[in-house]
Amino acid sequence: MNMIDKDLVGASTSAVKSPEPSSLISGGVNRRDFLKLSSLFGAGLMLQFSFIGTGCSKIGEKSQFTPNAFIHIDEDGLVTLVAHKVEMGQGTYTSMPMLIAEELEVDVSKVRLEHAAPNESAYKDPLLGGQITGGSTSVRSAWKPLREAGATARMMLISAAALEWKVDPKSCIAENGEVIHPDSGQRLGYGKLVNQAARLPVPEVIVLKDPKDFKIIGKPVHRLDSPEKVNGSAQFGIDVQLPDMKIATVAASPVFGGKLASVDEDKAKAVKGVRQIVKLDNAVAVIADHMWAAKQGLAALDAKWEDGANAGYTTASLVQDLDKASKGEAAIAENKGDAASVLKGASKKFEAIYELPFLAHATMEPMNCTVHLQSDSCEIWVGTQVPTIAQGAIAQLTGLPIEKITINNHLLGGGFGRRLEVDFIVQAVQIAKEVDSPVKVVWTREEDVQHDMYRPYYYDRISASLDDKSMPEAWNHRITGSSIMARFFPPAVKDGVDPDAVEAARDLKYNIPNVLVEYVRHEPPFITAFWRGVGPTHNAFVVESFIDELAASAKQDPFEYRRKLLVNDTRAKAVLELAAEKANWKQPLAATKEGKAGKGISSLFAFGSYMSLVADVIVTPDNEVLVKRVVCAVDCGMVVNPDTVRAQLEGGVIFGITAALWGEVTFKDGRTEQSNFHNYRLMRINEAPIVEVYVVDSHESPGGLGEPGTSAVMPAVANAVFAATGKRVRKLPIVNSLKA
Amino acid sequence: MITLKVNGKEHELDVTDDMPILWAIRDVVGMTGTKFGCGMALCGACTVHLDGAPIRSCVTPVSAASGKNVTTIESVSDTEIGKRVQDAWIAEEVVQCGYCQSGQIMSAIALLKDKPTPTDADIDSAMSGNICRCGTYVRIRAAIKRAANPVKAEA
Numbered sequence: 068m069n070m071i072d073k074d075l076v077g078a079s080t081s082a083v084k085s086p087e088p089s090s091l092i093s094g095g096v097n098r099r100d101f102l103k104l105s106s107l108f109g110a111g112l113m114l115q116f117s118f119i120g121t122g123c124s125k126i127g128e129k130s131q132f133t134p135n136a137f138i139h140i141d142e143d144g145l146v147t148l149v150a151h152k153v154e155m156g157q158g159t160y161t162s163m164p165m166l167i168a169e170e171l172e173v174d175v176s177k178v179r180l181e182h183a184a185p186n187e188s189a190y191k192d193p194l195l196g197g198q199i200t201g202g203s204t205s206v207r208s209a210w211k212p213l214r215e216a217g218a219t220a221r222m223m224l225i226s227a228a229a230l231e232w233k234v235d236p237k238s239c240i241a242e243n244g245e246v247i248h249p250d251s252g253q254r255l256g257y258g259k260l261v262n263q264a265a266r267l268p269v270p271e272v273i274v275l276k277d278p279k280d281f282k283i284i285g286k287p288v289h290r291l292d293s294p295e296k297v298n299g300s301a302q303f304g305i306d307v308q309l310p311d312m313k314i315a316t317v318a319a320s321p322v323f324g325g326k327l328a329s330v331d332e333d334k335a336k337a338v339k340g341v342r343q344i345v346k347l348d349n350a351v352a353v354i355a356d357h358m359w360a361a362k363q364g365l366a367a368l369d370a371k372w373e374d375g376a377n378a379g380y381t382t383a384s385l386v387q388d389l390d391k392a393s394k395g396e397a398a399i400a401e402n403k404g405d406a407a408s409v410l411k412g413a414s415k416k417f418e419a420i421y422e423l424p425f426l427a428h429a430t431m432e433p434m435n436c437t438v439h440l441q442s443d444s445c446e447i448w449v450g451t452q453v454p455t456i457a458q459g460a461i462a463q464l465t466g467l468p469i470e471k472i473t474i475n476n477h478l479l480g481g482g483f484g485r486r487l488e489v490d491f492i493v494q495a496v497q498i499a500k501e502v503d504s505p506v507k508v509v510w511t512r513e514e515d516v517q518h519d520m521y522r523p524y525y526y527d528r529i530s531a532s533l534d535d536k537s538m539p540e541a542w543n544h545r546i547t548g549s550s551i552m553a554r555f556f557p558p559a560v561k562d563g564v565d566p567d568a569v570e571a572a573r574d575l576k577y578n579i580p581n582v583l584v585e586y587v588r589h590e591p592p593f594i595t596a597f598w599r600g601v602g603p604t605h606n607a608f609v610v611e612s613f614i615d616e617l618a619a620s621a622k623q624d625p626f627e628y629r630r631k632l633l634v635n636d637t638r639a640k641a642v643l644e645l646a647a648e649k650a651n652w653k654q655p656l657a658a659t660k661e662g663k664a665g666k667g668i669s670s671l672f673a674f675g676s677y678m679s680l681v682a683d684v685i686v687t688p689d690n691e692v693l694v695k696r697v698v699c700a701v702d703c704g705m706v707v708n709p710d711t712v713r714a715q716l717e718g719g720v721i722f723g724i725t726a727a728l729w730g731e732v733t734f735k736d737g738r739t740e741q742s743n744f745h746n747y748r749l750m751r752i753n754e755a756p757i758v759e760v761y762v763v764d765s766h767e768s769p770g771g772l773g774e775p776g777t778s779a780v781m782p783a784v785a786n787a788v789f790a791a792t793g794k795r796v797r798k799l800p801i802v803n804s805l806k807a
Numbered sequence: 808m809i810t811l812k813v814n815g816k817e818h819e820l821d822v823t824d825d826m827p828i829l830w831a832i833r834d835v836v837g838m839t840g841t842k843f844g845c846g847m848a849l850c851g852a853c854t855v856h857l858d859g860a861p862i863r864s865c866v867t868p869v870s871a872a873s874g875k876n877v878t879t880i881e882s883v884s885d886t887e888i889g890k891r892v893q894d895a896w897i898a899e900e901v902v903q904c905g906y907c908q909s910g911q912i913m914s915a916i917a918l919l920k921d922k923p924t925p926t927d928a929d930i931d932s933a934m935s936g937n938i939c940r941c942g943t944y945v946r947i948r949a950a951i952k953r954a955a956n957p958v959k960a961e962a
Binding site: 154155156157158289290292293294295296297298299300301302303305306308314339340356357358359362429430431432433478479480481482483509511512710714717718719720721722725743744745749750751752753755757758 | 830841843845896900902940947
């Protein structure tokens with residue numbers, strides 16, 4: 068690539084007339100907006116900007132400052148956004164172009180997307196501390212810088228046109244990919260202006276559009292990735308095809324930490340199409356002409372394993388360990404007032420233990436990675452949420468320098484946190500070390516379920532005392548479980564507290580005078596990982612179920628009880644009231660011929676969004692739970708694409724109900740007991756509820772939406788089961804608890 | 808050698824009789840619109856039509872396609888009903904990650920061929936074999952209804 072840098076700007080810090088990012092964004096983002104102008108891909112206007120400014124210098128191989136996202140406008144007026152986030156269904160590849168297009172005054176269809184290459188310093192997300200897609204951060208992080216980039220480009224294009232026409236830039240407007248001088252009727256398309264614009268200084272003050280003038284943001288825009296996803300042409304990682312490519316499938320030790328003992332290579336090689344067997348320390352792969360031969364070869368191998376220390380591991384043994392750990396030393400996540408003393412002296416005290424199981428991600432696209440490893444380079448084709456982590460891991464494994472490792476990122480056939488991990492990428496490269504040609508390693512569904520990196524098992528002790536009005540006076544929530552952050556991003560763990568493990572358990576919006584939230588880290592003998600909804604998915608279930616328990620013990624309506632507790636938070640209270648109104652909360656459900664009926668409610672503040680859900684359920688005589696209707700009220704701040712908001716809530720709710728009712732990974736003899744969709748049950752269309760979404764009009768900074776629906780629906784369903792049956796479910800999945 | 812006819816075109820494949828159609832299409836013919844999800848006919852991601860009838864290609868051997876035509880997602884826009892379903896999918900903004908959607912669309916087309924104006928129960932029955940992990944079911948239902956009666960749905 069011929070990259071010419073025109074370092075016209077220097078280290079100017081631009082002033083931007085727009086509200087600062089929400090203080091809800093954690094991590095204290097003291098962002099300076101470094102804008103940079105250069106010419107890339109030949110002629111055209113190139114703007115580069117960073118989320119966290121660390122300096123400003125030339126780009127290119129010798130750069131000291133590498134920019135973090137690109138806009139390129141070519142001489143045909145086509146805008147290219149180098150997408151630093153990946154599309155895994157959440158609609159980011161539509162909302163990001165919308166942000167650019169709004170300020171740049173172009174049609175969204177004029178914005179083309181390219182997957183970003185790995186570049187940690189360039190594409191670091193300030194909320195996540197890396198080039199990572201996850202945590203419902205994409206729009207939250209991109210909201211301001213992408214608009215600023217679009218606005219800057221617009222202003223410079225206007226300046227270029229004004230110079231050309233020798234008129235005041237203020238007398239020109241930008242509209243639909245053109246600069247127009249209304250007084251004279253002159254107009255020039257952006258493509259005609261890019262070369263002149265590229266020579267102009269970046270404006271010191273960037274003027275963002277007034278939200279009342281938005282033409283694109285807040286209006287429904289058709290997903291840009293739909294056409295290729297309805298005709299089979301969308302390219303997921305698993306669809307990669309290369310010349311001379313072999314296909315491999317793999318079996319890892321069924322017990323975590325186990326080793327490969329022996330295989331019968333001759334039997335595998337007797338299968339037509341099998342080319343090679345690759346033995347790793349803890350796994351074996353069959354390399355073949357196609358997946359069918361690879362699968363048959365793997366079955367024929369008759370692999371024997373040394374199970375090692377975890378051979379006897381069971382879920383029951385883990386729960387015993389967690390129970391013991393939960394009585395020991397704890398780190399303090401929040402300590403307000405004196406909850407311990409108040410609880411000790413309380414006359415009305417309630418306590419409970421809540422448990423949440425291991426969960427698999429079960430993305431529809433099984434794990435896969437294609438590798439072409441040569442003596443001096445490594446190229447991979449994959450769908451990943453963490454391209455830079457993948458690149459670093461490959462560098463470590465191969466000893467190759469980072470710049471010799473090329474990551475070709477793809478659409479993700481589901482992420483949900485699974486593709487935040489690089490285990491399957493590392494394994495594929497290990498296999499590729501032994502293979503002379505490019506190799507696509509594809510996991511079977513069984514491998515995918517049994518070698519997932521599961522959502523942690525959580526074991527929570529929670530207690531509260533009530534005052535003379537039966538409102539909570541003291542609250543103690545002690546969370547015991549593994550720490551994902553301690554592995555994934557250790558600096559986030561402070562004083563023994565994993566911020567993810569306690570998210571949505573501390574800093575509750577409820578008005579409770581004495582609060583003690585504690586965390587006890589306890590690790591199972593394998594690695595656990597983020598799963599859609601992360602910390603709040605676990606904590607919302609515990610907190611919102613227990614609030615419901617307190618309301619019941621106080622003989623108060625669970626909606627009214629929450630409303631009293633949210634008296635100090637107008638946004639949280641407003642969505643609670645909206646959900647209740649739209650769901651006809653006051654109108655109890657009558658039993659039907661299918662079974663007993665009930666409504667449950669929940670409230671959540673997480674990912675920068677306020678949400679309240681009401682679920683209508685029926686519990687059948689044989690303890691099946693039918694979720695009929697879910698009403699979601701959300702205040703997620705400024706909405707970029709309203710339809711994406713609805714889609715993410717509909718999908719997130721179904722994802723959450725699946726887990727709440729049936730989701731569970733269990734262990735026996737050190738082995739995962741589930742293997743495929745017959746015993747790791749996912750919701751199907753005949754089981755899916757009506758999902759209604761009501762969005763509060765708001766001008767606050769955008770909140771995330773990929774995950775809160777998943778988190779908030781679990782307690783709403785459990786609370787509805789209680790309303791229907793009087794049975795309080797304290798251990799997920801719900802259906803197992805009801806049938807126990 | 809085995810002859811496999813895909814979207815009207817015959818392919819001579821050097822594979823065994825028992826090879827599932829899925830792998831023949833994806834890995835040998837090289838058409839990747841049809842997806843692998845479970846390998847056990849549990850999720851429907853691999854749904855194709857065999858002489859018009861929906862089948863799970865991950866468990867149907869190529870021998871079963873002898874003398875028949877396999878229709879995949881790549882050719883559905885060639886038919887009026889297929890185009891109608893794709894348009895409805897776009898209009899209702901069904902897709903999220905999109906991985907299961909080839910299979911969903913193949914099942915929906917088969918349903919609409921059989922029942923031009925399906926009831927909710929018909930949709931449940933025809934579509935419950937297709938899992939969508941992103942949870943697009945609400946919209947799949949709406950898109951099928953729109954495809955069944957595009958004029959009414961536009962109103």
